[in-house]
Structure formats: structure tokens, C-alpha cells
Amino acid sequence: MSDAPWLTVRRGTAPLVVSIPHTGTELAGLDERFVSPWLARRDTDWWIEKLYDFAEDLDATVVRTAISRSIIDVNRDPSGASLYPGRATTELCPTITFDGDPLYKPGQAPDASEVAARRAAWFDPYHAALEAEIVRLRALHPKIVLYDCHSIRSTLPLLFDGQLPVFNLGTNGGKSTDPVLQENVVAIMAATGWSWVLDGRFKGGWITRHHGRPADGVHALQMELANRGYIREPEGKGVQSNWPVPYDRDFAAPMRATLTDIFKAALAWAGS
Template sequence: MDRAAGGFDHFEITEPTAQTLPFVYNSPHSGRHYPPSFLHDARLDSVAIRRSADHFVDELFAAAPELGAPLLAANFPRAYLDVNREPYELDPKMFDGPLPPYANIGSLRVAGGLGTIPRIVAENMEIYRRRLTVEEGLSRIDEIYKPYHAALRKLIARTHARFGFSILIDCHSMPGNIRIAGSDIRPDIIIGDRYGTSASAELSRAAVAILTDLGFSAVRNKPYAGGFITEHYGRPVRGLHALQIEVNRALYMDELTLEKGPDFETVAGELFTFMRRMAEFAKEFGSTTALAAE
């Protein structure tokens, strides 16, 4: 792994003793190592700057290697760099010089302050007290973003080569107050498959059915259908399936103190059962044709 100046690895891959499942688990937003220089430049305190993180999600899915699937997890925080974006979704207003011409400065995510290098955390709180140099921004992409995605691609390619198909589970969390538009439904978990384009509809339906059977309120695609990772790596016609899973934070943590709640272990245990049952479901197919998009 590439090592940050602060002395920690940018990400970790936890491998099973032997990979026996066609799954790759990924937790890109649960990093907890905040570079000192980043904190120095931030106008937010140590709690506020963590508001948009996917708290403890890597721990919720930490049992994936025990079941036979690798787990890739970021150690850097989402507020510092978001690998669930295109590599160069950058806001020119954040930088003290011109961005390279290949930067995507007009995306909706950039406009909302949530580009590859975010301008805000949750509740529209501005992160920085100064403009960044272009070199700072590009170095984060070169030194962290690109190695992270190289590692993810390698895990997916290895899995696909070994089993004939692969299933990426991109793991996230969402605020407890999320509701489905036009209803009073407050889902516990949302499965995103980019409206059937990133994974077999059979696979996403199975995920929702398993979660529902476990007692969760589970829905598909609304309001989260999946981000860049799900869209980029999901190619179901080639046997490359990608699902995003969003877990409601109110189930397992205190959203004010950002500490684990009393039900954390219970939720983690239920997600272990979910992973195990998804593995059983996937084994019934055994070929890319069986898991092809509808």
C-alpha cells in the first residue's frame, strides 16, 4: 500500500484465507485518519468535519473475509478525497489557479460541493478556510485516488477470472432522516443498482428480499441508486455486477456524538447473515450467463 505522509496506509485490503466467493466488498467512505495539514486548513471542528463520513461501515462488513471475500477499505476520510467520484470532478472556485482542461468542472456533484475533493460536508458546512493549490488537489488524486481504484480493479478482475463473474458490494451509510420522496417511508437499507444497469435485477431483488426477511425496511434505488463506483464497475453483460448498499446510521450509531450505539453488534450480526445468504444465492448461478442483465 502507498503510505501517507502521516504514517498510515491510505487503504487496507483484508483478504480471506482463500477466496471462495465471487464477491468483493468495498468501503470507500469510512476512513478515520485525518491528515494534520488537512485539519489545519479546515474551518470545521473535529466533530463537524466527520459529519459526511460513513461511520463504522468497514466494521459493519468486516466479516466478509471470514466468509471468503476480500474487503477493501479506505483509511483517508471522504472529506479529504472522495473515490466515489470521477477522478477529476473538481470545483475551480476551490483552487488558486486554473485546473487542467480535462477536469470535469460542470457536474452536478461539483455544483453541490461534493466533487472528488469536496468543498462541504453534510449540512452544507464549508470545509476550507483557504483556496487549495492545484498541485495539492492533483497530488491527492495521483497518490490516493488512482492507487485505490487500481487496487479495486485488481480485486474485481481476479474475482471475475476465478469465478467467471464478480459481484462488487459498495458499502455506505446514510443519515437517519432519509425518506423516500412522496411517502413517509424511512428505509433501513437501500440497495442501488443504477436502475438495473450495474447489476442483474435478479441479484438486487434477492438482496432486498433477504434484507426484508431479516426484518429491515429495504428498498431499491430511491433515493440512492449508486454512485461512480457502482456505475463504473458494473457491467452485467460481461458478468461484472455492482451493487451499492446504504445502511441507515440511526440503526447502529448516535448521529450527534458519532459513537456506536447499543445495537451496533446486532446490526453487524444481521449484515453477516445478509452476506452469507447473498453468497448462497450467488452460488446457485455459477456463470455470467445466469447473472446477465435482464
């Protein structure tokens, strides 16, 4: 476990690190500066920690932050440079939601010095924890897999056209992982009958791009799941009366089974 109350590190010995960067809902005491606390939490990757809770049974290492992505997004380039040039995206410390709604009340958005302070408080420690676990496991295994867990609403016109595929696997154009591991995961996605894409709209964020070093035995994957694949997602952008929906373990069971297969395939590949 981490010494920081907002950072959870569950250490395993298998060659798999599971990153859960966007399930946090803590607003660091800044609730009153947001238009509303609910709006500040709307873009949370809801229930991903429940969906992937089988990871511990596989002896994976799990790193998770409780801080909301609206405070700081640990999957963005810390320099502020866009990971998707020419496409709409949110900032290191977001000022709008995925629907384009302002997050902060007038005059309450963080300035550059506050962004830097938030980075030092939460962004840097999260990545230091990831790197420490990578180094620890690389001392035990010749190669390991870093799997970055995400989810997002199926329809978000600001970010992408139409409806997002259920599975969105990102490998930074093949740069963050071995092609055999990539092909193994693609085969599992394809066999489900659900829609999927490789390196589509979401090619992998900072976690995948920064920590994925195949030449050093660190192979990173980002999985962005459309919400409809594991929860009863309402139509539209979601309002306070219907979002988030409760987690239904039975509804999520088919997705959990597929994700378990992906983890087992990753472990088998890492041990080959």
C-alpha cells in the same frame, strides 16, 4: 495487503469483492485547514468496517481506504461531474458537509491543482486496487459480485426529504448487475420488515457505475444503510458530544444477520 499504509486489501478467493470507501478518518496532515478535525470526520460511514467484518469469514476480498472522504471521496466521478444531476451533493474533494456546513477555514479549500494531486495520491490507487482484485477473481470465476458498503444519517435535509429508508440498494437503474441477483437481494431486504428502496435517492456512486460490467461478469451493488439500522443514532445532525456513538455489537446483530444473508445469497448466485 497493499504497499500503501492507507490502503488495505484483504485477498480472498470467493467471487465477492467488498469495497469500504468511506470509513477512513485520516486527514493527511491537513487538520489545521479544516474548521475542525471533528467536523471533517462527521460524515464518515461510522463502524461499517465492524458491521461487515464477517466478510472475511466468507473468504471475500475486502478493499478499504483509511483516508477520510473529506480529503477525497473515492465514490465520486473524478471528472467532477455530478452523479445526481439536479440534486445537492458533495464534490470529489468536498468543501461542505452533508449538512451544508463549510469544511475549510476561509482560503483553505483545495484548488484545482491540489484536487488533481489528491486524485493521483488516493483516488486512482484505490480504483486500481479494486480493478486488480476484480481481474484476479474473474480469472477464477465466470462471474463475481462487487459490493460497495455505505451508511449515512437517517435525516439530511440538504440531500433528501424526510427520513431515509433503512436499506437503500443501488444498481444504477439495473445497469450494474443481473436482475436475478438484484431480485434476490430485494427479497432479503423486504423480509426484514425494515423500510427499503431500490434505486431511490442513492442509485450507486462511481464505484458501482464504473466497475459494474454485467456483460463482463462483474456485477456491482451499492448498499447505503441509514445509521439507525445498526447504531443508536441521535436525533438531529449530531454534535461533537454525541457523535459518533459507540459501536454496539448486540444492537447491530440483527443488521449483521441480514447482511450476512445478502452476502451468502450473492455468493450462491455467483456460483450458480
